[in-house]
Amino acid sequence: MDIIQFIAQFFYRIRYWLLWGGFIVTALVAYFTQFLPFSYTVNSNIYAGVTNVTNIDGSKVENISSTFDNLINIAKSKSTLEKVSLRLLATNLVYGEEWQDNMYIQAKHYRQLLQHTPKEVLALVDRSSLDKTVGNLQKYRQESAANFVYSMFSRPTEFYSFHALEQITVKRLGTSDLISFTYTSPDPGITQNTIKILEDELIKAYEILRFSATNSAIAYFEEQVRLAKINLNKEEDNLMHYNVEHSVINYDNQSKELAVTKYNLDDREELAQRTYKSAVALRRMLEDKMEKLNERAERIPTVAGTVKGSMNTFPYIETHMRVVMSEPKQTDVIYRQMMINGKRQEQVDELLTEIEEFISLIPDSNARQIFELIYLNGKTQQEVGDQLGYTKGRISQIVSENLKD
Numbered sequence: 001m002d003i004i005q006f007i008a009q010f011f012y013r014i015r016y017w018l019l020w021g022g023f024i025v026t027a028l029v030a031y032f033t034q035f036l037p038f039s040y041t042v043n044s045n046i047y048a049g050v051t052n053v054t055n056i057d058g059s060k061v062e063n064i065s066s067t068f069d070n071l072i073n074i075a076k077s078k079s080t081l082e083k084v085s086l087r088l089l090a091t092n093l094v095y096g097e098e099w100q101d102n103m104y105i106q107a108k109h110y111r112q113l114l115q116h117t118p119k120e121v122l123a124l125v126d127r128s129s130l131d132k133t134v135g136n137l138q139k140y141r142q143e144s145a146a147n148f149v150y151s152m153f154s155r156p157t158e159f160y161s162f163h164a165l166e167q168i169t170v171k172r173l174g175t176s177d178l179i180s181f182t183y184t185s186p187d188p189g190i191t192q193n194t195i196k197i198l199e200d201e202l203i204k205a206y207e208i209l210r211f212s213a214t215n216s217a218i219a220y221f222e223e224q225v226r227l228a229k230i231n232l233n234k235e236e237d238n239l240m241h242y243n244v245e246h247s248v249i250n251y252d253n254q255s256k257e258l259a260v261t262k263y264n265l266d267d268r269e270e271l272a273q274r275t276y277k278s279a280v281a282l283r284r285m286l287e288d289k290m291e292k293l294n295e296r297a298e299r300i301p302t303v304a305g306t307v308k309g310s311m312n313t314f315p316y317i318e319t320h321m322r323v324v325m326s327e328p329k330q331t332d333v334i335y336r337q338m339m340i341n342g343k344r345q346e347q348v349d350e351l352l353t354e355i356e357e358f359i360s361l362i363p364d365s366n367a368r369q370i371f372e373l374i375y376l377n378g379k380t381q382q383e384v385g386d387q388l389g390y391t392k393g394r395i396s397q398i399v400s401e402n403l404k405d
Helices: 002-013 015-033 064-076 078-095 107-116 130-140 148-154 188-245 251-298 328-360 365-376 381-388 392-403
Strands: 040-047 169-172 178-185 302-310 318-326
Touching: 002 015, 040 188, 064 078, 064 169, 064 178, 064 188, 078 107, 078 130, 078 148, 078 188, 178 188, 328 365, 365 381, 365 392, 381 392
Parallel strands: none
Antiparallel strands: 040 178, 169 178, 302 318
């Protein structure tokens, strides 16, 4: 009880010191902390779509971890951060306001940027178009220490340098399909826009990496289609010129007519071959039949008889003579058959003579030889082609050309 009373009396005695001490400490903290810079942290996640993506052939993407490592390395690469720096610089120059903070940059940071930016660079800024400004700065940029755009990235400047941008943390969230971006800087607008620009550049780079092979294949097939179209147009032009030169008005109808003509020629060729072969076979048959009739005529039995007549010296005196002859009825039958057979032979000979005269009058010696081998020697078109060195189609064409008239 004495200790508690002692402590209470002690604090009572120094109560003014405590009050004034607390006030002074608070005032000092408030005074000195106002000069400390503010920091703003932005965290953003993007869906990579790596675990569910398929190749162009439909197969699943393998080595997912390697794919994420590649994405992270692309995001942290110097070339990517250099693009982020240039676009961030263009964004702040286009949208910054000198006396008012906005969602892109605070006014004090914009005034600092204007103080360090040369007039020739400010002349490249088109406040109505961010893309034009980016294009102007890209053309202006050169790898030289005296170049403002290049030095903003290569030197340790705030917000725009490689040293500042490499502080961005890029990582995969566990085993998920998300990539996390974390960045801290003294300006909230710049912090947010830096992450946004980096995400856009990463997506562009990933699309180029992912679809480079596919785009090459598409470009190849587009080129093949273009060449095929050129060849098609050329063939169509040739067809049109052919139609004009040969008076082909209606291709479909004339093709049908040509097909019908070809079929007719083929029929005539087949008929000619069949007629000649039939005539040759018929002549042989008639010759054989004539030989048999002659043999039968020689085997007809003879008969004897008397014939009444007058004597030469005494014409009024009747005389009787004995004669020997073939049997009349059989002889008559055989001779009638021989006459019929002979007429048929004459007809066949006329037909064969006509065909042989047609062949002999063919002006082209090669065509004449082909006809002789086919019709007179009885060879097939294939055999004639093999003998003369022609294809069967060419032999058929030569025969058709000479039969069409």
